Amino acid sequence: MMEKYKLNMSNRSNIRWKTLLLIFFVFLFAFRASARKQKVLVLHSYHQGLNWTDNVSAGIQSVLGHEDDVELMFEYMDTKRNSNPEYLKEFANLYGLKHLKNKFDAIIVSDNNALDFVRDYYTDFFKNTPIIFCSINQFSDQLVKGIEHISGVTEEIDSRKTIEVALRLHPKATKLVVINDNQTQSAILNRNNIKSFWPDLHTDVELVFLENLLIDELVDQVKHLDPNSIIYLLNFSRDKEGNFISYQENIEIIREATKLPIYSSWEFYFNEGIVGGMLTSGYKEGELAAKIALQVLQGKEINKIPIVQSGYNNFKFDFEQMKHFGILPKQLPKGSIISNQPPPIVPQYQTSLFVIIIFGLIIAIILRYSKLKREQNEKKLIQQNEELDRRVADRTKEVVFANEKLELQTEQIIKQNQELEDHRHNLLELVKVRTENLEEANLELKSSRDRLLRMLDANSDGVWEHNFANDQTYISKIIWDKLGYKSVTISNTKDLLCKIIHPEDLIIIKQKHRQNKLGYSALFIVEFRIFTTTKDWMWFKAKGQILDYDQNGKPLNIVGTLINITQRKEAEETIKSEERKLRVSEKRWRSLIEQASDGILIYNTDGNILDANSAACNWLGYSADEILTLNYSEIDSRHSSSELHSYWRKLNASYPSLSFESMQKRKDGSNFPVEIHLSLIELQDSKLILSLVNDISERQKTERKILNAVINTEESERKRFATDLHDSIGPLLSSINLYLSSINKFESEAEKKNIIKASVEAVNEALVSIKEISNNLSPHILNDFGLEKAIRSFTNKINLSQAISISFYAENMKERINHQVEVVIFRVVSELINNTIKHAKATNIEINLSREENLVSLIYIDDGIGFDAKEINAGTSTGMGLYNVFSRIKSLNGSHKIKSHPKRGGMMAVVEINL
Known part of the structure; x- marks a missing residue:
């Protein structure tokens, strides 16, 4: 009873512990289910869809994508296509709007621009957050200065090993051509790195750089490279005008432009047309960075995790490119990875070859056993015959000596002969059995061969075989079904083919067949047409090879495949037709432009x-x-x-x-x-x-005549107007001045003085105005003293205002020049100064006027604000003042040039007139 009580108590205790344990696990599961997922942000320097960026993302996801408690987020700065400061500032604003309230447990930054962004905005967005970097070119402590919690993966491409293996694989090369855009700091550093180690290679190969080019310029230079050159594609993602080119586009452009071997150090060019090299893997760098991030998420202090500086470079080579340039796998460095390499033929057909070898061995064993048995029987028979002859001789002697024993001996000989006959019969039966076994083995071998043909038939458009001994041809049923023919046998195949193959193609086929039959060629490759039951011609390509030869070296049979190439031929015919139409169109167009x-x-x-x-x-x-x-x-x-x-x-x-x-x-x-x-x-x-x-020579002559007439008319009219003002109004106002000055009829001295003073001031003002009008309409200094004096007088008057400083220099201008030229240049200077004062906000003007033989040159410079000079130089500016000035210059067969920069400021005008 006591034991039963203890057992019940023990069971109750176990139940309580189990209940408590179950409650604990339920609580633990509920707590884990309610725990917050750890957030990791991946900040890429470039855009999604760029091969390099996608490879880094794939490497990160290969590690963190399988973690259930990790949430991955991606941001793309797109600096490969947009990198100006205004864009980066707007990106920072956008980042703040999206993620300022997000609490990230770790941030992975890819490439230098993303790391620079984190460093510049560290206190704003990233303080106290663990930062893991990857793909950082030319890493130094200065790049992470000010970031408190950081580790990561550097990026060091190994140009030297790539170039060394390229030179070793192409010993006849005379030039190594390096293609580099030279647009970024890393591109310049990589270029200088190659120059630094090149002398250490001790090679006679010439080092050439193709840099700072437009796409068309690069293609043209690559097309004309020496055929003994090797290309090392460093990077070409921007041309010299800053246009972005993706990695796939630039390798496609270069690969289409040349047949030369191309090497690189970047994995995103792999399987795109390069032979290979020591390749840097974006996928591997992302994987290594994600592993560091995983350690941080698991609680490890990031500053205790060492920076990874290796493990992302491997020798990789493309088998198709190696085959094109005759490079064998054994020539490659140890541990090289080869892509697109076909599997060896033995593993590929291992089962079939094993069956054929087994059957061959069995047949060989049977034949050998039969031969040995036959030789043994023949030897035994010969021995028996020799023994018989000896016995016959003995018996003959005995017959001579003992005739009475003759009958007994004769019976014994007959008996022995019967036994020998029986033995011979048994031997023939054994040979017959062995022969039947050999025929069964041959039938099994033939069956295996048929199965092999059916396998080939199932993996191609069709299979064919021709036996030279019986001159019979076999074509698989799938071909006859495509052509629409039924009930075709081996015996009638040849006659049917001669009827339905195009006569022109049949001649070529017979020539090829004769070459194969005589042993001149082991291959059979022909494209030909076959007439179908639907009254159409269908194109096929037959490829075959002789498999078996007899003991004299004559071919026994040839086996091959048939491929339907009708669509390809139709496409080629369509292209030819379009080319003919294009030539007709080109001829018609050529006739039009020639007329x-x-x-x-x-x-x-x-x-x-x-x-x-x-x-x-x-x-x-x-x-x-x-x-x-x-x-x-x-x-x-x-x-x-x-x-x-x-x-x-x-x-x-x-x-x-x-x-x-x-x-x-x-x-x-x-x-x-x-x-x-x-x-x-x-x-x-x-x-x-x-x-x-x-x-437009004649048109310009007419315009020049009209403009000269207009100028002459304008100047004559101005002179007449100036004369009228001076001769009519001037004397009148002077008379009034003298008259008023002599008035003494007023008794009050104060009144006289006021009238006189007011009259004198009014008259003097009128005289000054008249002179100004007269000089502006037709400066008498220009007419009387020439261009240099007129400009100097004009600039001196402006200098009196002290609002702007004008410096004027003249050289070889003492002799007067054509009056029309003097008028045009004076108007040009006046208009330019007017524009500078009104619009440029300048403080200094410099004017240089010179003459060399028959060429008059004017150089005008101010330090005002800048503008876009393209419209003025092109003659499309809407400003009437400058338009009239340059129309005058053009009328005198002169030229003008305006230079200015909107940001740097300043303006320079150059005018040249040939006298």
């Missing part, structure tokens, strides 16, 4: 002339072949190459044409004025510019 009276030039965006009609050749004095060797900037004598490029860049889909005036230079050096109409021609892979040119 045009205006000059027509077609050139690319680099200015290289691609085509010109007869009118353009005649105007410029070049032959059709000579003009195609020129760049357009060589025949435009007014605009620089950069100005022409600015015109061409304006052309786009929304602004497809524009017009302007210029000067073109003939082959003999003479110039003539033209009006140019530009139109954009957009092709599938490039842009061209169509330039329609009109000779």
